[in-house]
Amino acid sequence: MSYLALDQVVKRFGAHTVIDGVSLAAEQGEFVVFVGPSGCGKSTLLRLVAGLEEVSAGDVHIAGRCVTDVDPAARGVAMVFQSYALYPHMSVRQNMAFGMRMARAPKPEIERRITEAARILQIENLLDRRPRELSGGQRQRVAIGRAIVRDPKIFLFDEPLSNLDAELRGQMRIEIARLHRTFGATMVYVTHDQVEAMTLADRIVVLRAGRVEQIGSPAQLYDSPANTFVAGFIGSPRMNFLTGRVAGLEDDAVRIEHPAVGGVLRVPRRAARAIEVNAPVTIGLRPEHLTLAEAPARLALAGDFAENLGATSQLYAQAPTGETLTIQVPGRESVARGEALQVGFDPARVHLFDAGGQAI
Amino acid sequence: MRRPLGRGLHGLGLLLTLVFALFPFYWMVSSSFKAQADLLASPPVWLFRPTLDHYAAIWADQKVTTAVVNSLVVASLTTLLAVVLGTPAAYALARFEFRGKADLWFWFISNRMISPIVLALPVYLLARQAGLLDTYLVLVLIYLTFTLPIVVWICTDQFRAIPPDLEQAARLDGARQFDVFWRIYLPLGAPGIAVSAIFSFIFSWNELLYALVLTRRDVQTAPVVATSFMSGYELPWGKIMATGTLIVLPVTIFALLVSRHMIRGLTMGATK
Numbered sequence: 237m238s239y240l241a242l243d244q245v246v247k248r249f250g251a252h253t254v255i256d257g258v259s260l261a262a263e264q265g266e267f268v269v270f271v272g273p274s275g276c277g278k279s280t281l282l283r284l285v286a287g288l289e290e291v292s293a294g295d296v297h298i299a300g301r302c303v304t305d306v307d308p309a310a311r312g313v314a315m316v317f318q319s320y321a322l323y324p325h326m327s328v329r330q331n332m333a334f335g336m337r338m339a340r341a342p343k344p345e346i347e348r349r350i351t352e353a354a355r356i357l358q359i360e361n362l363l364d365r366r367p368r369e370l371s372g373g374q375r376q377r378v379a380i381g382r383a384i385v386r387d388p389k390i391f392l393f394d395e396p397l398s399n400l401d402a403e404l405r406g407q408m409r410i411e412i413a414r415l416h417r418t419f420g421a422t423m424v425y426v427t428h429d430q431v432e433a434m435t436l437a438d439r440i441v442v443l444r445a446g447r448v449e450q451i452g453s454p455a456q457l458y459d460s461p462a463n464t465f466v467a468g469f470i471g472s473p474r475m476n477f478l479t480g481r482v483a484g485l486e487d488d489a490v491r492i493e494h495p496a497v498g499g500v501l502r503v504p505r506r507a508a509r510a511i512e513v514n515a516p517v518t519i520g521l522r523p524e525h526l527t528l529a530e531a532p533a534r535l536a537l538a539g540d541f542a543e544n545l546g547a548t549s550q551l552y553a554q555a556p557t558g559e560t561l562t563i564q565v566p567g568r569e570s571v572a573r574g575e576a577l578q579v580g581f582d583p584a585r586v587h588l589f590d591a592g593g594q595a596i
Numbered sequence: 597m598r599r600p601l602g603r604g605l606h607g608l609g610l611l612l613t614l615v616f617a618l619f620p621f622y623w624m625v626s627s628s629f630k631a632q633a634d635l636l637a638s639p640p641v642w643l644f645r646p647t648l649d650h651y652a653a654i655w656a657d658q659k660v661t662t663a664v665v666n667s668l669v670v671a672s673l674t675t676l677l678a679v680v681l682g683t684p685a686a687y688a689l690a691r692f693e694f695r696g697k698a699d700l701w702f703w704f705i706s707n708r709m710i711s712p713i714v715l716a717l718p719v720y721l722l723a724r725q726a727g728l729l730d731t732y733l734v735l736v737l738i739y740l741t742f743t744l745p746i747v748v749w750i751c752t753d754q755f756r757a758i759p760p761d762l763e764q765a766a767r768l769d770g771a772r773q774f775d776v777f778w779r780i781y782l783p784l785g786a787p788g789i790a791v792s793a794i795f796s797f798i799f800s801w802n803e804l805l806y807a808l809v810l811t812r813r814d815v816q817t818a819p820v821v822a823t824s825f826m827s828g829y830e831l832p833w834g835k836i837m838a839t840g841t842l843i844v845l846p847v848t849i850f851a852l853l854v855s856r857h858m859i860r861g862l863t864m865g866a867t868k
């Protein structure tokens with residue numbers, strides 16, 4: 237059995253089903269990220285793992301033990317809250333000691349662990365301060381320190397970086413990745429930010445409305461999204477979607493039509509899902525897979541405007557059907573409004589989805 | 597408020613309010629130090645030779661000293677019990693869902709709405725029946741019916757303002773229910789607890805109606821004794837003023853002592 241396993245977990249608040257039959261497994265030492273839009277149930281799922289909420293149905297296993305009916309404190313997990321949840325009336329040292337004091341650990345042992353955690357997080361000089369005397373980034377470190385001191389089986393993070401400014405967020409992200417490498421600890425991390433998910437995760441769980449949309453490594457989700465939701469959610473800027481039609485079927489390819497393509501395009505198949513000729517099809521193209529250079533296939537678009545980001549530029553253009561596309565290209569490109577734009581791509585990079593949004 | 601004139605007016609307003617509020621207090625205290633002749637002088641004298649005669653008189657009057665001690669005992673016991681019983685109730689009301697919670701809450705709030713005089717006779721009869729007349733117990737019990745709701749009300753509000761994440765963090769840290777209450781809610785709710793304790797104390801200390809109805813000789817409280825001065829042919833102004841000062845003093849000291857805890861912002865830094 238896996239180190240952390242959820243088995244058909246359901247959570248209802250009254251008549252409202254927030255988690256709708258989620259199953260997943262994570263190995264020891266894995267960094268698992270729950271990602272999804274706000275309100276999809278990420279926090280609730282994390283709290284079900286922590287035991288802060290009771291499951292309505294299903295089971296939670298941690299380290300080979302069924303903990304569905306086990307108290308939060310006895311599950312051996314530590315959580316870093318979005319709000320940090322530091323005890324405001326206690327010093328940093330007391331905050332970090334609280335869990336071990338509750339467990340009646342010997343004083344020297346508590347002191348040793350606090351010193352160790354403070355060294356790792358470089359907060360030794362903050363130990364006697366109160367939380368209100370700390371900056372946001374420092375509070376964040378203390379919250380992580382409090383988790384480390386407890387030496388948990390699993391670390392749980394609920395959007396730990398969302399209250400920090402962009403620069404600090406980047407730093408802390410790297411730091412959390414480093415902590416994971418140093419400790420080799422199992423971590424479950426909730427975020428709505430797909431960049432955090434892509435950079436931190438060994439395995440990403442994409443959630444929508446309380447259901448799992450797809451589970452996989454960042455590369456798997458990026459290369460083979462199972463549906464339009466995952467395709468649109470993972471990757472930045474967002475994948476472009478065009479609505480076309482199936483013109484014909486081959487053994488290992490689909491021929492599609494779209495006015496911007498000017499003719500029929502042969503796209504190699506990625507999934508084995510059945511599709512019929514003449515059925516509508518969603519064509520997915522990532523902005524970074526479009527180019528202004530020569531390429532095996534082309535789209536005829538009308539330029540709209542350009543944004544220069546320094547190293548890259550994002551061009552916005554319209555298909556004859558009115559659909560807007562984003563094109564990400566290196567260097568500084570400009571585009572005039574209405575200017576005819578020939579955009580190249582590799583058909584092997586095209587993602588196809590059926591009318592239900594499932595990859596074909 | 598940036599213009600000097602605006603500031604001046606603001607300051608003047610504050611000053612007037614302060615004088616209006618504090619003048620009676622000043623008059624009582626200063627009168628308690630005046631000799632009988634100065635007390636009755638018309639127009640009133642502002643400069644006088646202070647005397648401790650009235651304090652000596654009430655100090656010698658065992659009725660007064662006993663009454664002050666009685667008041668202290670009753671008010672302290674009531675306040676202590678109200679806080680000890682009220683804070684766990686407030687915690688439950690603030691953080692748990694249970695059957696009848698709304699009704700209980702309404703009861704706590706609404707029983708403050710009944711005029712005490714309506715209940716005076718039934719309470720008197722009950723106390724007599726139970727043989728509790730003229731005891732500390734009966735006063736403490738009856739005062740609790742007023743002070744407990746105050747504590748529950750104020751503390752529930754205070755506890756609700758404590759971020760629930762703190763309780764959850766503590767639970768993950770292995771804190772049991774009582775630890776959470778004792779180590780998180782009580783210290784963080786201190787401002788509200790202090791305020792409600794002050795109200796409880798002041799209420800019990802000043803209460804006159806029930807004290808008049810339910811006590812005879814042994815546990816007469818200070819306000820009862822103060823009113824008893826007014827039954828003779830002449831008014832012993834000096835004694836009344838000195839007693840009044842003595843009645844106000846403990847409340848003032850108590851309020852000053854706990855005001856440190858009333859400073860808000862203790863929960864700052866808990867989140868974000």
Ligand SMILES: Nc1ncnc2c1ncn2[C@@H]1O[C@H](COP(=O)(O)OP(=O)(O)O)[C@@H](O)[C@H]1O
Nearest residue numbers: 249252254272273274275276277278279280281
């Ligand atoms: N204690 C609760 N009672 C009722 N509804 C809740 C409760 N907690 C969360 N929800 C609902 O569950 C849904 C998912 O919430 P949450 O897990 O916080 O989402 P996320 O963390 O993905 O933004 C939301 O619609 C929210 O309103």
Ligand SMILES: [Mg+2]
Nearest residue numbers: 278279280395
């Ligand atoms: Mg959340």
